[in-house]
Amino acid sequence: MGTEDQGVEAGDGPVLVPVQINVARPKQPVVARVVESRTVTNGRSNSFVRHFAIDLSGTPLAGTFRPGQAFGVLAPGLDARGRAHNVRLYSTSSPTWGEDGQGAVIATTVKRLIDERKPQRDGDDPEDHSLFLGVCSNYMCDLAVGDEVLVTGPAGKRFVLPERPESHQYLFMATGTGIAPFRGMVLDLLEGPEGPVPGEVHLVMGAPYSTDLLYHDQFLDLAERHGNFHYHQAISREHYQGRWGRYTHHVVDDNADTFADLLRDDRSLIYMCGLSGMEVGMFQCLAANGMADGYIKVPQELADVPPWEWDAETTRKRVRPSKRFLVEVY
Numbered sequence: 636m637g638t639e640d641q642g643v644e645a646g647d648g649p650v651l652v653p654v655q656i657n658v659a660r661p662k663q664p665v666v667a668r669v670v671e672s673r674t675v676t677n678g679r680s681n682s683f684v685r686h687f688a689i690d691l692s693g694t695p696l697a698g699t700f701r702p703g704q705a706f707g708v709l710a711p712g713l714d715a716r717g718r719a720h721n722v723r724l725y726s727t728s729s730p731t732w733g734e735d736g737q738g739a740v741i742a743t744t745v746k747r748l749i750d751e752r753k754p755q756r757d758g759d760d761p762e763d764h765s766l767f768l769g770v771c772s773n774y775m776c777d778l779a780v781g782d783e784v785l786v787t788g789p790a791g792k793r794f795v796l797p798e799r800p801e802s803h804q805y806l807f808m809a810t811g812t813g814i815a816p817f818r819g820m821v822l823d824l825l826e827g828p829e830g831p832v833p834g835e836v837h838l839v840m841g842a843p844y845s846t847d848l849l850y851h852d853q854f855l856d857l858a859e860r861h862g863n864f865h866y867h868q869a870i871s872r873e874h875y876q877g878r879w880g881r882y883t884h885h886v887v888d889d890n891a892d893t894f895a896d897l898l899r900d901d902r903s904l905i906y907m908c909g910l911s912g913m914e915v916g917m918f919q920c921l922a923a924n925g926m927a928d929g930y931i932k933v934p935q936e937l938a939d940v941p942p943w944e945w946d947a948e949t950t951r952k953r954v955r956p957s958k959r960f961l962v963e964v965y
């Protein structure tokens with residue numbers, strides 16, 4: 636069994652919490668049972684996102700997941716080539732103690748992939764615009780409480796909290812279901828058995844419409860109860876809090892003084908999860924506000940260009956986050 640229980644030494648970055656990985660591989664998945672499936676958007680939204688919890692009791696996966704790790708789901712049936720579907724990964728949105736206090740029930744935040752069919756490769760019919768339904772996300776969202784599901788994991792060891800969470804301060808940036816790991820991490824940091832961490836914890840959640848905010852009430856409640864937790868929203872396609880067209884990095888740019896104070900502390904960490912497009916704006920924002928030090932490495936070819944004029948392609952390919960800037964985009 637390929638378990639990994641060494642903390643990840645990250646050079647000039649934090650030592651990350653030790654985790655287990657690959658306790659159940661795709662050839663030997665465990666059978667879990669769905670115990671909860673509820674809509675988790677903020678009112679009536681155009682996207683369908685569910686808080687989906689499974690019970691792993693009695694399986695070797697019970698108690699093995701840490702926030703930031705993912706579990707795999709094997710959807711039944713065959714793909715277009717007649718083979719069993721590949722595993723799809725879903726970040727756990729639960730704290731270390733799970734949804735049940737024991738780590739046996741873990742949740743994720745799953746979004747139905749729904750679209751019109753578009754050509755993906757040479758030979759695909761460009762006129763085919765029939766309904767496209769993602770295999771695994773729709774399978775999961777269709778399941779009912781009591782149904783069985785085949786699960787693998789844990790996956791991932793580089794996007795987890797530090798081993799000594801109380802020694803750090805945090806900026807979490809999410810779009811869409813990228814919020815999943817941060818629900819778990821924020822709960823670990825604020826509501827853990829050892830009491831809340833002393834440092835500041837900022838969460839920036841980005842969504843196209845305010846109805847797409849996920850776990851909104853839960854984060855509002857946590858912010859109400861914990862003075863060191865700050866919950867910010869960036870809404871890109873509607874007026875929200877008097878602003879139009881805000882992406883996650885705009886929250887940092889608009890509150891540069893607050894975030895400069897936070898990020899100047901060499902124990903501060905940035906975590907980013909969600910759409911890959913998030914990175915470029917944040918890289919530019921850090922450089923434009925003099926906050927790049929310790930978080931990103933700017934290549935020579937961009938060093939003399941004003942950050943807001945950086946070419947997106949070059950920025951994406953050549954600017955490198957440091958070990959204090961942990962990124963998981965998909």
Ligand SMILES: Cc1cc2nc3c(=O)[nH]c(=O)nc-3n(C[C@H](O)[C@H](O)[C@H](O)COP(=O)(O)OP(=O)(O)OC[C@H]3O[C@@H](n4cnc5c(N)ncnc54)[C@H](O)[C@@H]3O)c2cc1C
Nearest residue numbers: 723724725726744745746750751752753769770771772812
């Ligand atoms: C580490 C990690 C964590 C993740 N965590 C989460 C999570 O917490 N929540 C979550 O919802 N997802 C998460 N994902 C994404 C998840 O793994 C799946 O990729 C997602 O749910 C889509 O899977 P699916 O089987 O529904 O879609 P699939 O059936 O796999 O369809 C997606 C694929 O179909 C093709 N396609 C897409 N659109 C079209 C179209 N319009 N026409 C034709 N073909 C198209 C593309 O090739 C695309 O890759 C995570 C991914 C990773 C890597």
